[in-house]
Every structure is written in structure tokens, then in C-alpha cells.
Amino acid sequence: MLLTQCSFCAVDLGLTLGKKCGRCSTRYCGAACQVQHWKEGGHDKLCRLIKKGGGAEQYNANKKYTEAVAVAAACAEDTKGQTCYICTQALHWKTKEGLVRGCACRGTAGFAHVSCLAEQAKILFAEAEENNLGDKAMNERWTRWHKCSLCNQDYHGTVACALGWACWKTYVGRPEGHWIPGAAMALLGSGLSNVNLHEDALSVREAELARLRRFGGLEETILAMRRNIANSHQKLGRNEQALRLMGDVFSGYVKLNGEEHEQTLLAAHNYANSLLCLKRFEEAKSLMRKTIPVARRVLGESNQTLKMRAMYATALYDDPAATRGDLREATTTLEDIERTTRRVLGGAHPLVRTIERNLQEARGALYARESGAVESIREGVGAMTAGGA
Structure with a gap:
């Protein structure tokens, strides 16, 4: 990983704290850890090799x-x-x-x-x-x-x-x-993040955010990195923290670029996803209903638009208050998206596999609801017949 920790005791140093080995630039929190690493951690054998390889980083x-x-x-x-x-x-x-x-x-x-x-x-x-x-x-x-x-x-x-x-x-x-x-x-x-090393991804992203702030990075670049940090927190199950960050990032993009910019639409997608993780279905659906028509107008049927439509469908069938109409809409939407993504990306692409799983879940929820309705009708007819007899 980016070397932001003491190489002996692993305490966090950020990008600027601590000291470095004078020969190979290996980082430590202080002289004591540097000495111990040389004596007990094998650095005496690696120091010249690391220097020859271009330094620690x-x-x-x-x-x-x-x-x-x-x-x-x-x-x-x-x-x-x-x-x-x-x-x-x-x-x-x-x-x-x-x-x-x-x-x-x-x-x-x-x-x-x-x-x-x-x-x-x-x-x-x-x-x-x-x-x-x-x-x-x-x-x-x-x-x-x-x-x-x-x-x-x-x-x-x-x-x-x-x-x-x-x-x-x-x-x-x-x-x-x-x-x-x-x-x-x-x-x-x-x-x-692609291989689910989310703690490592978070460390890299926080280091990059610190670098951007230190060197006066553009506001749009800082917003993008904060969005990525929020994604890492969400993948790690820190949903409240992720939601706060995503809300700030979405507001920041609206102010910076307006509601029809591609980065604003991506931020809206991420914010809605954070809402879904906390089961705030109505807020997520409301945001997607407002954003998806804009995405289709600005981006066409791009991967980003398809992801937003899939998220909206997921919110429909995941909501405990979903009606049969909601479940039918979710199923037909996912069927359409699955055909499109399979044609464009191929069956092995992760997005296609995710949509396939969502479609199976939506169909299962719809089948369970309609089977329950049929059973209720049968029971009602049976009770009426018994009463007539």
C-alpha cells in the first residue's frame, strides 16, 4: 500500500509525519522503531535492496x-x-x-x-x-x-x-x-476497490485527498475524491458516514456544475445508493425519479443511466411497502436493462451479473406476492362456498 504507516509498529503517519531511513526512505514514527526494525524486523538485509529498487515507495x-x-x-x-x-x-x-x-x-x-x-x-x-x-x-x-x-x-x-x-x-x-x-x-x-480491498482503497484515497488539499487541488477534483472515500466507507459498512459524505458531495456538484452535469448525475446515483443502504426507500426513489429522466436526456442509455435505472428498480422491489404494481415495474425494468447490458458488455461483466441477481430477486418477490394473492382469493371463495352450503 502507499507507505503511510510506520514500517515497524504500523501507526498511521499520513503523508508527512515521522521520519525516513536515510538510505532507502522507509518510513517510521520515530528513531526507536527505526532501530528495532533494523535489529529485529529484517531491515538490515533489505535496506540496500530497497534503495537499489528506487526507494521504499x-x-x-x-x-x-x-x-x-x-x-x-x-x-x-x-x-x-x-x-x-x-x-x-x-x-x-x-x-x-x-x-x-x-x-x-x-x-x-x-x-x-x-x-x-x-x-x-x-x-x-x-x-x-x-x-x-x-x-x-x-x-x-x-x-x-x-x-x-x-x-x-x-x-x-x-x-x-x-x-x-x-x-x-x-x-x-x-x-x-x-x-x-x-x-x-x-x-x-x-x-x-475492484477486488474488494476496501480498507486499502480507503487508505489510498485519503492520502490523495490530503495531497490535493496540501497543494490546492481543484474543487471538482476534491469532490471526486471525497465521493470515492464515501464509496469506500459504504463498502466497509459505515453507512451513516458514507451518507453524510455523499450528501455533501452531491450538494457540492449541484452548486459547482448544475443538475445536468455528468458528475452531478453520478453523485446523485451514489447518494441514492447510500439512502438505500440505510433503507430510506422513499427518499432514494424520489431522487431517482427526478434524476433518471435527466440522465437519459444528457447521457442516453449509457452504463451510468442503466445503473441508475437498476438502482431505482431495486428500491422498488426491496421496499417492504412495495405494491404488486411496484414489483411488476421493477421486474420489467430489470428485464430491459439485462438485455441491453448483456448485448453491450457480455455475460461475464460484473454489472451484468449484478443485474441478473437483482432480476431474480425481483421475480421472486413478484411471484411470492402474486401467489399469495391467488391463495387469498381461493380461501375467500372457499369460505363463501362453505357459507352458502
């Missing part, structure tokens, strides 16, 4: 990247007989790593080595920097760190995590006040 990033690539390759499916679309080899010529495919590509498309994806992103972004191609080109090329160039969908799961570490290890040495290390930290936090 770079050494740690390289190590974590190697581990993440191994996990991604081990988790990959259907790679037998396939080759990397970048280097055309089955095994990477240097690292000997296997293939991965963590996007929406299907058939024989999209297989690659994480190392090849990372190297391609690194080269393309470096060209944009060296040739001063402008912000638009820089942003487009930066997306290669997290988006497949073939299907144009974000990487997910273990591949997203491995590419997050690849991006961080590539830019960890840049000046701390530059935007690139911050963007790499944000990507790493997202990758860690």
Missing part, C-alpha cells in the same frame, strides 16, 4: 504490481490457445506471465498481458507529453490505463487492480504536486 509499488499481475493471470478464464493482441505471444517474452481479459471483449478478442497493456499506455501517454499534444489528447491517452482500446469499456476485477499498481509504479517518482501522481493514486484506489 517505488520498491513497494513494484512488489505489489508483480503480486497483482500473478493474481490476475491466475484468475483469467478461457485463455487456452489465445495470444496477446499486442505482442502476439501466449506467454510474455520477459515476465512469462499469462494472458488476461478483464473488459467487455468476447470471442477471441481482448486477450493481453498486463505488462503489454501497461507498456502501451505508458508509451502513448509519454508521446502526448513529449509532443505537447494538449489536454484533450493527454486525457484520451490516459484512459488507456483503465479502458480497453478494443471494446472501449473499463477494465474490472483483478485486471483493474493490476493496472492500478502498474500506473502507480510508473508515476510514483513524479513531483508530488503534479496532477499525474494524483491521477495514478485515484486509479489505484479504484483498482483496489
